Amino acid sequence: MTVHDSSPDNARQSRGVRVTLVAIVVFMLLVVAGFVYRMQQPRSLSSAEMKANGLYLLETPRKIGDFSLVDHRGQTFGPQQLPGQWTLVFFGFTHCPDICPTTMALLNEFVSGLQDAEAADTKVVMVSVDPERDTVARLAEYVPYFNPDFTGVTGGFLDVQRFATALNAPFRKAPGQGEDYQVDHSASVVLINPRGDYHGFFRAPLDQARMQLTYRSARTQWER
Numbered sequence: 069m070t071v072h073d074s075s076p077d078n079a080r081q082s083r084g085v086r087v088t089l090v091a092i093v094v095f096m097l098l099v100v101a102g103f104v105y106r107m108q109q110p111r112s113l114s115s116a117e118m119k120a121n122g123l124y125l126l127e128t129p130r131k132i133g134d135f136s137l138v139d140h141r142g143q144t145f146g147p148q149q150l151p152g153q154w155t156l157v158f159f160g161f162t163h164c165p166d167i168c169p170t171t172m173a174l175l176n177e178f179v180s181g182l183q184d185a186e187a188a189d190t191k192v193v194m195v196s197v198d199p200e201r202d203t204v205a206r207l208a209e210y211v212p213y214f215n216p217d218f219t220g221v222t223g224g225f226l227d228v229q230r231f232a233t234a235l236n237a238p239f240r241k242a243p244g245q246g247e248d249y250q251v252d253h254s255a256s257v258v259l260i261n262p263r264g265d266y267h268g269f270f271r272a273p274l275d276q277a278r279m280q281l282t283y284r285s286a287r288t289q290w291e292r
Contacts (some may be wrong), residue, residue, distance in 0.1 A: 112292075113285040122275065123259070123282035125268035132266055135231045137195070140207035140220035145193075150264035153189040154287065157258040159237045161198035162210040167255050168194075172214040175257070177276050178283075179215065186287070189262070195231065196222045197239040197253045235266055259283075261290060 118125060137145040156175065160168035175192050182190055194211055196202035199222045202210075207220030222228070232239060239253035255272035257279075268286070270279055 112288050113282060118282050118285065121278040121282045122271050123268060123279070123286065124271060125259075125286060126266065129261055129263070129265035129267045132231075132234045132260070132264065135227060135234070137221045137223035137227055137231065138204060140204055140211050140222075142204055145219070145221045145223075147264055150260055152262055153191050154262060154283075155191045155193055155260040156270075157193045157195060157235060157237075157260060159195050159197050159232055159235075159239060159253050159258075161196050161251050161253070162202050162206055163198060163250070165250075169214075171255060171257070171274065172211075172218070174274055174276055175218070176215045178279055179217075181276065181280055186284070191219065192217070193219045193221055195228065196220065197228065197232065197251050198241075199223055199225050199228050236269070259286065 113121070115125065132147065132150070135146055139145045139149075156178075158168075158171055158175065160171065162168070172194065179187065179190055179192060192215065194207075196207060202220075202222050204222060207222055211218050211220035223231075229239075235258045237254045237256070237258060239251055242250045242252055255274075257270040257272075257274065259267045259269060261267040270282070
């Protein structure tokens with residue numbers, strides 16, 4: 069009686085089982101990784117959800133038009149400075165006692181919470197609604213205090229007013245206060261898209277967590 073050695077067959081069978089198990093494990097890991105990736109992606113909010121969280125987007129982003137201002141570094145600030153990134157614009161002034169420093173501090177926390185590409189292409193600009201007192205030198209002291217990457221902008225009164233009007237951010241000097249006057253202005257933050265168009269605005273009162281949620285959603289919709 070001849071006895072056949074079945075060890076080669078057993079070895080092939082064992083290798084086949086191992087390959088099958090490895091394939092199953094790899095497949096499961098890919099499924100889990102895909103699920104985790106999807107969970108980490110910003111959820112696209114509806115228009116109603118956006119508004120409920122404080123971000124109002126224009127149905128059709130609007131051209132801002134031409135303008136010529138100057139930043140706190142003494143450089144020209146015009147339409148050419150807007151394309152290529154998302155820009156958050158806040159209209160305030162350095163003599164503002166409460167709303168402006170609070171908003172600037174919140175915007176610093178906001179950008180500090182952004183990651184990777186979000187942080188790299190997000191710019192914050194404070195445009196002074198008090199160009200009479202807010203010189204380039206004054207803004208150079210004030211704005212970098214909150215974040216050295218922020219940009220302060222000033223210019224002639226009519227130039228600032230035209231820019232503010234284009235972004236639906238009216239302001240006016242409070243009457244009857246002499247030289248130590250205040251300026252009434254919007255506390256909202258304007259959102260400009262990477263084409264340099266007026267995209268929408270974050271309505272006051274601002275909330276950092278809601279701003280980040282809606283900002284990421286707005287970016288996600290833009291990229292689709």
